Amino acid sequence: MRSPTPKRHHKAARLLLVAAALLVTGGLYAVVAPATSVAAPTPEETVARGQELFAVSCASCHGLNGEGAGLLNETAPSLIGVGAASVDFQMRTGRMPMANPYAQAPNKQNTFTAEEIAAISLYVASLGDGPAIPDPGQYDPSGLSAAEVAVGGDLFRTNCSACHNFQGSGGALPNGRVAPPLLDAEPIDIHEAMRTGPGEMPVFADGAIPDKDVRSMIAYLDQVHAQPSAGLTLGGLGPVSEGFWGWVAGLGILMLFATWITKKAARK
Amino acid sequence: MAKPTNVDPEVPQGVSPEKADTSLAASAAGGTVGWVDDRVPVSGFGRKALRKAFPDHWSFLLGEVALYSFIILLLTGVFLTIWFKPSMAEIEYEGTYALMRGIPMSEAFASTLEISFDIRGGLLIRQIHHWAAILFVAAMIAHMLRVFFTGAFRKPRELNWLIGVGLLQLGMIEGFAGYSLPDDLLSGTGLRFVDGLIRSIPIVGTWAEFFIFGGEFPGELVIPRLYMVHILLIPGLLLALVSAHMALLVYHKHTHFPGPGRKQTNVVGQALFPVYAAKAGGFFFIVFGVTILMGALMQINPVWLYGPYNPAQVTAGSQPDWYMGFVEGAIRIIPNWEWHLLGTTWSWNIALPGLGLMGLFAILPAIYPFVEAWITGDKSEHHILDFPRNAPNRTAFGVAAMTCYGLFWLSGGNDILATQFGVSLNQVTEVMRVLVFAGPVIAFIVTKRICLSLQRRDHERVLHGSSSGVIVRQPDGGYSEAHAPITTEEAFTLTQHHEPAALEVAPETDDRGVRRRGGKQVGSLRARLSRWFAHGRIAKPTAEEIAEAAHHGDHELEEGDVHELPTEEEAATH
Numbered sequence A: 001m002r003s004p005t006p007k008r009h010h011k012a013a014r015l016l017l018v019a020a021a022l023l024v025t026g027g028l029y030a031v032v033a034p035a036t037s038v039a040a041p042t043p044e045e046t047v048a049r050g051q052e053l054f055a056v057s058c059a060s061c062h063g064l065n066g067e068g069a070g071l072l073n074e075t076a077p078s079l080i081g082v083g084a085a086s087v088d089f090q091m092r093t094g095r096m097p098m099a100n101p102y103a104q105a106p107n108k109q110n111t112f113t114a115e116e117i118a119a120i121s122l123y124v125a126s127l128g129d130g131p132a133i134p135d136p137g138q139y140d141p142s143g144l145s146a147a148e149v150a151v152g153g154d155l156f157r158t159n160c161s162a163c164h165n166f167q168g169s170g171g172a173l174p175n176g177r178v179a180p181p182l183l184d185a186e187p188i189d190i191h192e193a194m195r196t197g198p199g200e201m202p203v204f205a206d207g208a209i210p211d212k213d214v215r216s217m218i219a220y221l222d223q224v225h226a227q228p229s230a231g232l233t234l235g236g237l238g239p240v241s242e243g244f245w246g247w248v249a250g251l252g253i254l255m256l257f258a259t260w261i262t263k264k265a266a267r268k
Numbered sequence B: 001m002a003k004p005t006n007v008d009p010e011v012p013q014g015v016s017p018e019k020a021d022t023s024l025a026a027s028a029a030g031g032t033v034g035w036v037d038d039r040v041p042v043s044g045f046g047r048k049a050l051r052k053a054f055p056d057h058w059s060f061l062l063g064e065v066a067l068y069s070f071i072i073l074l075l076t077g078v079f080l081t082i083w084f085k086p087s088m089a090e091i092e093y094e095g096t097y098a099l100m101r102g103i104p105m106s107e108a109f110a111s112t113l114e115i116s117f118d119i120r121g122g123l124l125i126r127q128i129h130h131w132a133a134i135l136f137v138a139a140m141i142a143h144m145l146r147v148f149f150t151g152a153f154r155k156p157r158e159l160n161w162l163i164g165v166g167l168l169q170l171g172m173i174e175g176f177a178g179y180s181l182p183d184d185l186l187s188g189t190g191l192r193f194v195d196g197l198i199r200s201i202p203i204v205g206t207w208a209e210f211f212i213f214g215g216e217f218p219g220e221l222v223i224p225r226l227y228m229v230h231i232l233l234i235p236g237l238l239l240a241l242v243s244a245h246m247a248l249l250v251y252h253k254h255t256h257f258p259g260p261g262r263k264q265t266n267v268v269g270q271a272l273f274p275v276y277a278a279k280a281g282g283f284f285f286i287v288f289g290v291t292i293l294m295g296a297l298m299q300i301n302p303v304w305l306y307g308p309y310n311p312a313q314v315t316a317g318s319q320p321d322w323y324m325g326f327v328e329g330a331i332r333i334i335p336n337w338e339w340h341l342l343g344t345t346w347s348w349n350i351a352l353p354g355l356g357l358m359g360l361f362a363i364l365p366a367i368y369p370f371v372e373a374w375i376t377g378d379k380s381e382h383h384i385l386d387f388p389r390n391a392p393n394r395t396a397f398g399v400a401a402m403t404c405y406g407l408f409w410l411s412g413g414n415d416i417l418a419t420q421f422g423v424s425l426n427q428v429t430e431v432m433r434v435l436v437f438a439g440p441v442i443a444f445i446v447t448k449r450i451c452l453s454l455q456r457r458d459h460e461r462v463l464h465g466s467s468s469g470v471i472v473r474q475p476d477g478g479y480s481e482a483h484a485p486i487t488t489e490e491a492f493t494l495t496q497h498h499e500p501a502a503l504e505v506a507p508e509t510d511d512r513g514v515r516r517r518g519g520k521q522v523g524s525l526r527a528r529l530s531r532w533f534a535h536g537r538i539a540k541p542t543a544e545e546i547a548e549a550a551h552h553g554d555h556e557l558e559e560g561d562v563h564e565l566p567t568e569e570e571a572a573t574h
């Protein structure tokens, strides 16, 4: 490392130069790099990013262009026209990407970031029109009157309890399918599930149950789950568990007492 | 160690009416008894009744649980009638429960909400009432099983058994009527189910539906009608039958388990007064207490969550209370058989499992005592109970019937089984379709084998004593376990039962070759059944065998204790 004009420079110059260079590149990076991430990617970029992610995580089942029946899974449906809400619901609740292609995808921990989900949603939405991801105003349950919430309860019992049980404890459906419990469902989940109809669940479109009623139903579920129960709920499953506990706890305990009382007397 | 199976010889046993252990009762209650004696025509046994002895075994208290829960039902039921409005008139709810405000509902449902949320203690009483109903029927069934498996239904108690069968049927109907009263979503769904059952009655079904509901389902009449049935008609019948049941019980006296000093002519146990009275009284409070605790701690029938009945609604987990579950199950699993003949519909898919099974559930228990008596030709009185193992065919039949009932019952919760155990609803249904037929057969065979093994064990104990747990090494190097002889009392208990002979086919002609006319002849089918019923057992050891074994026992420590047990076939030739 010989400089062509060594004598004209101080010893430290070389060091300073390196430091300056570092500073400049570092500084430049500090200025430029955030700038690239702050500048929102164009929708086209997001869709492209979504398509990339989709190709990695989803295409094996849903096909490279979301046309369905991919290599791994004949039954995977086409995603053309399912809408961003469907992808958002399926991914946030951890159902997609599906792990076991034969069973009903369970509600499990989601491992994708919000950005990734948003990108894939946007990509799938670009394939065809479908329900969009709802704004908070569409599912926020606050600010409803008691009567509106009560109507939400009635709507829930009319439309949902046949599968999800009267207080959303879940229920069985034919062929090993289940309607999951709704105790942990977020308001946005309920809205999206209704609009997109995951799995065996029917679609409840805006025309049938407008957003306002959806909010009432969400509010009803929230309040029903928050209110105190009249003792142990025994699973909230109805008369089957009541009968079971009647025999086990009721008659069972009484027979223990009966054994005790007859033993006691015999010994005098 | 020799463990006495049933009787502790140390314990002084009250014996009545032969022994004076109950004299205290007589003197304390004499006045009352005397008074009754003078007035009630049936008082011939009045005096004895109060001195009546009750045996001590936990299973004898099952009937009491049923009786006490009935009393609890009467008490809490009267409380509920004060506020309950048996009306199907539609109103808009304006009460305290916010999540129902403004919802249209019947007055019956609104008043149930009022009882639950506005009447002090109302919810507790409702829950106690409902838990007591669950317990009432459960205790009746358990009590009935006790009576069945110990043979307590035999002569002279057949009538009381029939009353018991009637009580159970009425209890189920009463419970169902009560379940329908609040007019919530489950009530209405249950009524809809019954509506279907009624309509499936061939030919008259539709007419019967219009008769009962006063028009098409649900109409405006059914709840007021059920109310009358629930608080007047059936409680009245139940009270009458319970009284008759108790009167017959007092008249016949209690049965008792076999043991030394326990005869067909006495009853060994605590005298009714004062020991038994104190115990029974105490037990009433225990039953009441447990029921109150259940009402206080365990939510039951939360009607405010089901909402008012609305024919357009239904909920997952719509089931009847448990005692109707077997009918529900049968209907859930039967294939969809239906005929359309000449413009009529024959819904076998509902008529068979619904009406057929309910009919069977009433008829089979009712006729069983008479069928068994016919098969065995047994006309004697029985006051000593059977150990279930000593009547293997009856026990096996009972377990088979329980299995069948239990499987139908489980099928009634097929959706809950599917979700709770993560299996497919369809698979549960298909498996149950096979199991309701195969299960009872397997249960019969297994139970009978178990009974026979237990009989072999008894045989073994009587002849060779109980294992002592001491392993002895013989001089020649072999090992054997020493046996300790059992007490005489236990030996008695294990060998006291009768081994009635099977009926023989009556010969066509008498011994002089003259053809018999009419009369009670034993046909070949009956004889065959009788032989099958009587011979399925291990013969108890004869006196000679016992004597020989006792002699043999002296050498027991020297000899390896190897002996052969009779097989069932061998036993049959005894």
Ligand code: HEM
Pocket (backbone or CB within 6 Å): B070, B073, B074, B076, B077, B078, B080, B081, B084, B112, B115, B126, B129, B130, B133, B136, B171, B174, B175, B176, B177, B178, B179, B180, B181, B182, B230, B231, B235, B238, B300, B301
């Ligand atoms: C003897 C056996 C009886 C059984 C098995 C029985 C069973 C039932 C059941 C299961 C219910 C539904 C309770 C609920 O809402 O969770 C009920 C309700 C009712 N029972 Fe009974 N009950 C009996 C006797 C009585 C008697 C004697 C009365 C009145 C004298 C009575 C009065 C009522 C009333 C008024 C209701 C409706 C109130 C309500 O549901 O809140 N019950 N009964």
